[in-house]
Amino acid sequence: MHPVLPGAPWLIAHKSMLSVNRPHKITLNGRDYVLWKNSKGEVFALDNTCPHMQAPLSEGWVCAERNTITCPFHALEFDGEGRLYRDRKPSAEALAHSLELNLVGDCVWTYGGCESRLPIPDVIERRSQGFRFVGMTGHQSVWGDFLSNLLISYDYNHFKGTHRELFKIQAIEIHNYEANDYKIKLDQKIIRQRNSSQELLINPLLGIFPQIYLNRFEYSFPSLVTLIGEFPVGKVLQVLVIYPETENRTKTFTLVYAQSNPILLAVLKKFLLRSVAELVRQDIVAVENLYPRQPPKIKLPDEEIMFYAEKLYRNWR
Numbered sequence: 001m002h003p004v005l006p007g008a009p010w011l012i013a014h015k016s017m018l019s020v021n022r023p024h025k026i027t028l029n030g031r032d033y034v035l036w037k038n039s040k041g042e043v044f045a046l047d048n049t050c051p052h053m054q055a056p057l058s059e060g061w062v063c064a065e066r067n068t069i070t071c072p073f074h075a076l077e078f079d080g081e082g083r084l085y086r087d088r089k090p091s092a093e094a095l096a097h098s099l100e101l102n103l104v105g106d107c108v109w110t111y112g113g114c115e116s117r118l119p120i121p122d123v124i125e126r127r128s129q130g131f132r133f134v135g136m137t138g139h140q141s142v143w144g145d146f147l148s149n150l151l152i153s154y155d156y157n158h159f160k161g162t163h164r165e166l167f168k169i170q171a172i173e174i175h176n177y178e179a180n181d182y183k184i185k186l187d188q189k190i191i192r193q194r195n196s197s198q199e200l201l202i203n204p205l206l207g208i209f210p211q212i213y214l215n216r217f218e219y220s221f222p223s224l225v226t227l228i229g230e231f232p233v234g235k236v237l238q239v240l241v242i243y244p245e246t247e248n249r250t251k252t253f254t255l256v257y258a259q260s261n262p263i264l265l266a267v268l269k270k271f272l273l274r275s276v277a278e279l280v281r282q283d284i285v286a287v288e289n290l291y292p293r294q295p296p297k298i299k300l301p302d303e304e305i306m307f308y309a310e311k312l313y314r315n316w317r
């Protein structure tokens with residue numbers, strides 16, 4: 001396939017998603033890769049196709065001592081640079097194709113073999129200062145092209161429909177909208193109805209949501225949406241990640257960080273990750289049920305940001 005937005009930086013994993021010395025397969029822009037993390041926390045990536053007879057390396061196994069991956073078909077072994085490891089030494093040349101990675105903190109970024117057209121955003125490092133990492137959630141492969149998945153993350157009005165049940169949102173106001181090239185910032189004021197005691201029993205997390213609260217968004221086109229929700233008991237940072245797997249599939253996962261009382265956080269962690277996963281699930285149902293896109297005949301307030309993002313996408317050359 002022709003790569004989506006060639007030269008864009010893609011966040012393909014957080015280190016917490018990789019088990020030590022276990023192969024992890026990802027698909028980016030139509031190509032499969034195998035990633036593995038060693039015990040030192042170094043991460044390697046090769047094209048998933050074995051250069052011998054094209055078996056998937058991700059079905060093989062990692063050798064911790066030699067830091068190599070072994071193909072499941074004829075047990076040939078390759079190091080992190082793609083060199084064939086035989087008779088206790090690596091070949092002079094790389095035979096398997098390696099994927100260049102950029103590690104920033106615990107985040108694994110790549111340009112997917114394309115020349116960089118945008119720097120790796122600093123938004124996660126910057127916004128997560130003073131926060132602790134809670135976990136990764138909502139890891140899904142979504143049926144739908146990249147643009148459809150991108151647009152739903154820039155669409156505020158879907159909260160009232162798609163997410164009506166969980167957060168009981170009555171109204172959303174957008175303030176301080178600032179678009180600067182590939183970075184967009186805005187504040188979103190959420191006005192919601194109270195949850196019933198039965199809903200609070202099922203999900204105690206809803207108890208920390210006041211009737212009015214603020215989400216501060218920072219978008220880093222095209223791969224990240226970050227938002228800090230401010231509540232009386234602390235702050236929650238969500239980093240929604242998307243990247244194109246194939247023409248019709250988009251990968252998403254969300255990193256969650258929080259700044260709050262550690263005991264409260266330990267109690268609410270499970271509900272926090274579960275609620276974010278539920279939001280992602282609702283988005284996926286919405287995107288996967290869409291009919292093919294047509295020019296909209298109706299305009300809603302605060303849709304400019306969505307069209308701004310679409311313009312960035314279409315003008316990418």
Ligand code: FES
Nearest residue numbers: 050052053071074
């Ligand atoms: S196909 Fe990989 S070793 Fe033969």
Ligand SMILES: [Fe+2]
Nearest residue numbers: 158162279283
């Ligand atoms: Fe959503």
